[in-house]
Amino acid sequence: MADPVLVFDLDGTLIHSAPEIHGVARDVLAQEGLPELSYELITSFVGNGLPTLVSRILVQLGLPGTGEQHHRMVEHFESIYQQRFDLTSLYPGVMSMLHDLSGRHRLAICTNKPQAPTRAVLAHFGLTDFFSVVIGGDTLPRRKPDPLPLHQAIRDSGGGDAIFVGDSEVDADTARNAQIPFALFTGGYRKTAVEDLGAKWIFDHHDEFRP
Ligand SMILES: O=C(O)COP(=O)(O)O
Numbered sequence: 001m002a003d004p005v006l007v008f009d010l011d012g013t014l015i016h017s018a019p020e021i022h023g024v025a026r027d028v029l030a031q032e033g034l035p036e037l038s039y040e041l042i043t044s045f046v047g048n049g050l051p052t053l054v055s056r057i058l059v060q061l062g063l064p065g066t067g068e069q070h071h072r073m074v075e076h077f078e079s080i081y082q083q084r085f086d087l088t089s090l091y092p093g094v095m096s097m098l099h100d101l102s103g104r105h106r107l108a109i110c111t112n113k114p115q116a117p118t119r120a121v122l123a124h125f126g127l128t129d130f131f132s133v134v135i136g137g138d139t140l141p142r143r144k145p146d147p148l149p150l151h152q153a154i155r156d157s158g159g160g161d162a163i164f165v166g167d168s169e170v171d172a173d174t175a176r177n178a179q180i181p182f183a184l185f186t187g188g189y190r191k192t193a194v195e196d197l198g199a200k201w202i203f204d205h206h207d208e209f210r211p
């Protein structure tokens with residue numbers, strides 16, 4: 001039996017992208033003549049994909065979470081986001097973790113970030129070649145916490161045993177819905193206590209994750 005496929009979430013798990021998302025949100029809001037929202041609030045809106053992030057922003061400002069303005073802001077956000085990396089960083093130890101794990105495991109990405117900015121940020125940090133499979137939030141008809149994208153990532157990697165590695169409630173729910181064991185990185189954007197997320201592996205630093 002081959003070693004398990006390791007499927008990774010992206011934002012809050014491999015990359016610290018919340019400062020970038022906050023910065024892009026500020027510019028998109030300014031373009032609409034809307035006020036900026038705090039870093040903490042924007043970070044709390046991350047995890048269910050870009051359309052949901054923009055909906056949450058609009059509702060917070062007392063505006064409709066769907067419709068023409070929502071559509072325009074999602075498009076604007078994505079076009080800026082796939083070209084900006086200055087405020088994004090890899091968590092310490094990610095590169096050596098991926099080097100170590102790629103010797104034994106097949107590695108895949110299952111994120112709710114749209115496919116285009118996902119590919120762009122992986123290329124920017126030199127991570128593209130680690131992952132033969134990349135599923136984004138707009139790759140399939142349904143996104144996390146639906147089990148479909150995680151199951152697809154595992155199937156496209158050749159199938160067999162798998163572990164899903166993520167940072168958030170959405171990731172824990174996805175793993176449970178897909179009936180795949182979950183590994184939690186504690187340093188991302190979760191709001192729930194570590195012990196309540198049903199993780200089989202828990203790590204605070206990527207140097208510690210060698211399942
Ligand atoms: O784009 C988001 O909302 C979150 O992305 P993630 O699934 O990589 O955490």
Ligand SMILES: [Mg+2]
Binds near residue numbers: 010012013168171188
């Ligand atoms: Mg995440």
